[in-house]
Amino acid sequence: xxxxxxxxxxxxxxxxxxxxxxxxxxxxxxxxxxxxxxxxxxxxxxxxxxxxxxxxxxxxxxxxxxxxxxxxxxxxxxxxxxxxxxxxxxxxxxxxxxxxxxxxxxxxxxxxxxxxxxxxxxxxxxxxxxxxxxxxxxxxxxxxxxxxxxxxxxxxxxxxxxxxxxxxxxxxxxxxxxxxxxxxxxxxxxxxxxxxxxxxxxxxxxxxxxxxxxxxxxxxxxxxxxxxxxxxxxxxxxxxxxxxxxxxxxxxxxxx
Amino acid sequence: xxxxxxxxxxxxxxxxxxxxxxxxxxxxxxxxxxxxxxxxxxxxxxxxxxxxxxxxxxxxxxxxxxxxxxxxxxxxxxxxxxxxxxxxxxxxxxxxxxxxxxxxxxxxxxxxxxxxxxxxxxxxxxxxxxxxxxxxxxxxxxxxxxxxxxxxxxxxxxxxxxxxxxxxxxxxxxxxxxxxxxxxxxxxxxxxxxxxxxxxxxxxxxxxxxxxxxxxxxxxxxxxxxxxxxxxxxxxxxxxxxxxxxxxxxxxxxxxxxxxxxxxxxxxxxxxxxxxxxxxxxxxxxx
Numbered sequence: 001x002x003x004x005x006x007x008x009x010x011x012x013x014x015x016x017x018x019x020x021x022x023x024x025x026x027x028x029x030x031x032x033x034x035x036x037x038x039x040x041x042x043x044x045x046x047x048x049x050x051x052x053x054x055x056x057x058x059x060x061x062x063x064x065x066x067x068x069x070x071x072x073x074x075x076x077x078x079x080x081x082x083x084x085x086x087x088x089x090x091x092x093x094x095x096x097x098x099x100x101x102x103x104x105x106x107x108x109x110x111x112x113x114x115x116x117x118x119x120x121x122x123x124x125x126x127x128x129x130x131x132x133x134x135x136x137x138x139x140x141x142x143x144x145x146x147x148x149x150x151x152x153x154x155x156x157x158x159x160x161x162x163x164x165x166x167x168x169x170x171x172x173x174x175x176x177x178x179x180x181x182x183x184x185x186x187x188x189x190x191x192x193x194x195x196x197x198x199x200x201x202x203x204x205x206x207x208x209x210x211x212x213x214x215x216x217x218x219x220x221x222x223x224x225x226x227x228x229x230x231x232x233x234x235x236x237x238x239x240x241x242x243x244x245x246x247x248x249x250x251x252x253x254x255x256x
Numbered sequence: 257x258x259x260x261x262x263x264x265x266x267x268x269x270x271x272x273x274x275x276x277x278x279x280x281x282x283x284x285x286x287x288x289x290x291x292x293x294x295x296x297x298x299x300x301x302x303x304x305x306x307x308x309x310x311x312x313x314x315x316x317x318x319x320x321x322x323x324x325x326x327x328x329x330x331x332x333x334x335x336x337x338x339x340x341x342x343x344x345x346x347x348x349x350x351x352x353x354x355x356x357x358x359x360x361x362x363x364x365x366x367x368x369x370x371x372x373x374x375x376x377x378x379x380x381x382x383x384x385x386x387x388x389x390x391x392x393x394x395x396x397x398x399x400x401x402x403x404x405x406x407x408x409x410x411x412x413x414x415x416x417x418x419x420x421x422x423x424x425x426x427x428x429x430x431x432x433x434x435x436x437x438x439x440x441x442x443x444x445x446x447x448x449x450x451x452x453x454x455x456x457x458x459x460x461x462x463x464x465x466x467x468x469x470x471x472x473x474x475x476x477x478x479x480x481x482x483x484x485x486x487x488x489x490x491x492x493x494x495x496x497x498x499x500x501x502x503x504x505x506x507x508x509x510x511x512x513x514x515x516x517x518x519x520x521x522x523x524x525x526x527x528x529x530x531x532x533x534x535x536x537x538x539x540x541x542x543x
Contacts (some may be wrong), residue, residue, distance in 0.1 A: 113361040116354060123503035124483075198369070210505030214485075216498035217365045225495060225515065229508055 010242050013042045014186070014234030032183070035191050036065065043175075043187040043235060048156070048246040050163040058164025062156035065189060066146030071157045073164040076134035089131035093119040093138045095153055101145040103190075114150055121154045121174065121203040121213040127167040136166055147189035151176045154203050154213075159243050163250070170205035171243050172212055173236040177228050179218055184228060186235060200225075202232035206240030209233075260479060268480055272465045277477070279308075284521055286472045289413065291532040293421040294540045301422025303536070305414040307472060309404035314396065314414035316422045320441065321393040323384065331383025331391035335363045337398040337411060344403055355407075358501075359398070362408055366459055366488035366497035367415065377456035377496060378419065385427050390441060392424060405475040408486050408499075412459035417533045419456060421540075423448030457490040457497070458525050460518040464506070469514060471521055485514050489522035 034040070044065035053059035056072035063069075079090055095114035099106050118140065126136070138161065140153045151174035158172035178188035179198035188196065198218020204211045220228070260268075271277050281287070287308040296302035299315035323330060337359040339352030346352070369376030383392040396418070398411045426447035430440040463473040463484040470477065478484070483502030490496055495515060500506070 112357055116358055120501065120503060124505045204508075205505060208505065209507065211500075211508055211511060212503070212505045214498060214500045214511060215365065216495060218369050218496070219490070220495045221493075222495070222512075222515065222519075226512065229512070233508060 010245070011043050011045045012235055012238035012242050013039075014231050014238065034185060035189060040183055040185045041231065043239075044189075046239060046242050048159055048243055050159060050246065050250045056160075056164070058160050058162070058166070060156050060160040060163055062152050062159070064146075064148065064152050064187070066144055067149055067152050068143040068146070069140060069149070069152050069156045070143060071138065071140045071153065071160040073136060073138050073157075073160045073166065075136040075164075076131035076166070077137075079133060079135045083135075085133065087132045088128040089126075089133075090135040091119060091123050091126060091128065091138065092135055093122065093140070093157070095140045095142070095150075097142045097145065101142045111149070114153065117150060117213065117215075118154055118157060121172060122157060122161070124210070124212040125158065125168045125170055125172045125205055126161065127169065130167045136161075136164075145190060147191070147193050148176050148187050150174070151187075151201060151203070155239060155243060159246065162247055170208050170210075171240055172203055173206055173239040173243060174201065174203035174213075175232045175235040175239060176201040177232060179220075179224075179228075184224075184231065186231060200228050200232065202229060202236065204233060204236045206237045260476065264476075265480060268477055269466050272468055272470055272477070275468075277470065279474070281472075283468060283470045284517070286525065286528070289528060289532055291413070291417050291529070291536045293417055293533065293536040299418075300424065301418045301420075303414050303417030303421055303533075305410050305417060307404075307406060307410045307413075308474065309402055310406055310410050311400075311402040312407065312410045312414045313399045313401060314411065314418040315399075316415075316418045317395045317397070318392045318422070318424050319395070320385070320390060320427070320443070323388060323391040327380075328388035329384055330380035331393060333368060333378055333380060333383075333394045333396065335367065335396045335398070335415070336360050337363065337400070339400045339403070342402070343400050347400075359408060359411060362459075362486060362497075362499045363398070363411060363415065365499060366412065366457060366486075369496065377490065379452070379455070382452070383424075385441065386429055390427070390429070403475065405473045405478045406461055406471075409459050409461050409472065412457070412488065413529055416453060416456045416458065416529065417536065419451050420453040420533050421537065422451055424451070425449075455490055457488040458522055458529060459486050459488045459497075460521050460525060461486040462514045462518060464502075464504075464510075469517070485511065485518075487515055487518040487522075489519055489526075491526055493519050493523075495519075 047063040050060045052061040053072045059072040061070050093115050138157050154174035177186045177200050178196035201215050203213040290306040292304040295304045296315045300318050301316040304313045337356050339347040339356050341348040367377045426444040428442040462469040463481045465480050482504040486499045488497040
């Protein structure tokens with residue numbers, strides 16, 4: 001699935017120019033470069049396209065660098081018989097990896113927690129009360145794992161939900177940063193993730209300025225947290241705009 | 257899960273708003289914490305922690321293994337949590353699986369640090385016997401016996417207590433081995449090495465009910481939560497991990513405020529836990 005010639009992929013790198021305090025994490029380091037030659041605070045170009053699967057109510061495809069993800073949304077459809085009555089809708093999420101997604105075959109099964117993380121990141125954004133007694137299924141498939149898989153899955157899933165016409169408060173954008181020594185790199189690739197000292201993933205609804213999910217690993221001091229969160233929030237804001245443009249393009253294309 | 261009437265819900269929410277919870281606690285007060293160590297004789301270290309009606313056991317088992325080729329100077333640590341069906345009928349069969357995975361992942365995130373091993377509560381380099389050849393593999397298992405809210409904090413406390421109770425047998429390595437052979441080892445059954453547990457963080461879960469947040473929520477209070485943030489803090493006051501639960505979004509400034517509250521609460525919790533662990537160790541030696 002290649003990008004259309006006219007639509008150049010857009011990036012969503014945050015800017016931290018307006019701050020008066022000197023940043024703890026520098027934007028570059030003289031004796032170290034990232035494997036793909038990006039700046040430390042530079043994101044990979046993001047490419048999104050809705051309507052990737054015909055049979056689904058909504059679907060989206062995302063490609064950030066070598067991370068390729070496809071998400072389809074089914075429903076709202078009747079909940080399984082065994083489930084109890086519920087006056088709000090249910091959200092069912094599943095993230096799976098293709099066997100060839102990872103450098104070692106079948107390694108994707110290490111990520112059992114991704115399904116519940118995706119669920120938690122999305123449920124705060126969906127108006128579940130608009131479809132009582134029914135279930136919305138979100139199935140994500142990582143075609144190629146190239147680092148920052150979960151943030152890409154989450155962003156792509158919210159786009160697929162929007163494509164399916166599920167009522168949401170806002171799109172959910174997700175960004176992760178890795179801490180490598182004294183440096184903070186945004187949108188890490190697989191190689192950087194395997195050497196990271198700490199990581200932070202933030203998912204938020206940009207126009208509501210609300211964080212739906214946040215995870216940290218490694219040791220952080222409060223000023224470091226502040227800066228990393230600002231970086232992520234700014235990047236989420238821009239990623240949200242990229243996703244919105246994608247939806248607008250799809251809508252105007254269908255009208256023509 | 258928890259069946260509450262409208263009146264009971266209002267009572268809980270109103271109490272939290274007025275800083276007087278249904279069991280008489282303030283918003284940032286923990287339930288009394290009871291620690292018992294050495295409860296499982298089969299394990300190298302174990303502890304049982306009770307927080308009100310929440311009851312968990314953690315056990316530590318060590319086995320000799322081979323370090324992975326990528327990280328020859330580090331031992332392996334695995335953390336698993338099991339939710340027993342004795343705690344709640346919904347844990348039967350596969351029912352507890354989702355919660356178990358969630359708790360295991362949260363504990364791994366908080367205790368094991370980043371991928372490179374930086375910021376880990378348990379120093380994996382202390383587990384190596386011969387670099388690249390022999391190391392200790394540590395299996396930390398948590399078991400939920402009875403659940404009345406705040407499982408994560410209780411499990412983290414139990415793991416900390418179990419690790420301070422752990423004695424790893426001293427290993428003597430036969431000297432005359434060539435470089436590519438697996439060296440012969442002799443495990444001593446008299447001498448044990450203790451762990452340095454001062455760096456192990458505690459987890460403080462702040463549960464947001466209405467406009468306020470509380471620590472150590474009971475399951476009734478948890479059923480009223482909009483979202484919860486579990487923050488692990490070590491003695492230095494550094495954040496070692498953070499997990500958010502519950503679907504409702506939070507303003508970034510509220511999260512930062514929660515982090516500072518958690519840091520404040522964690523100081524008291526660490527001191528309380530340390531004295532409880534010391535008391536439990538002392539009473540175990542007496543008996």
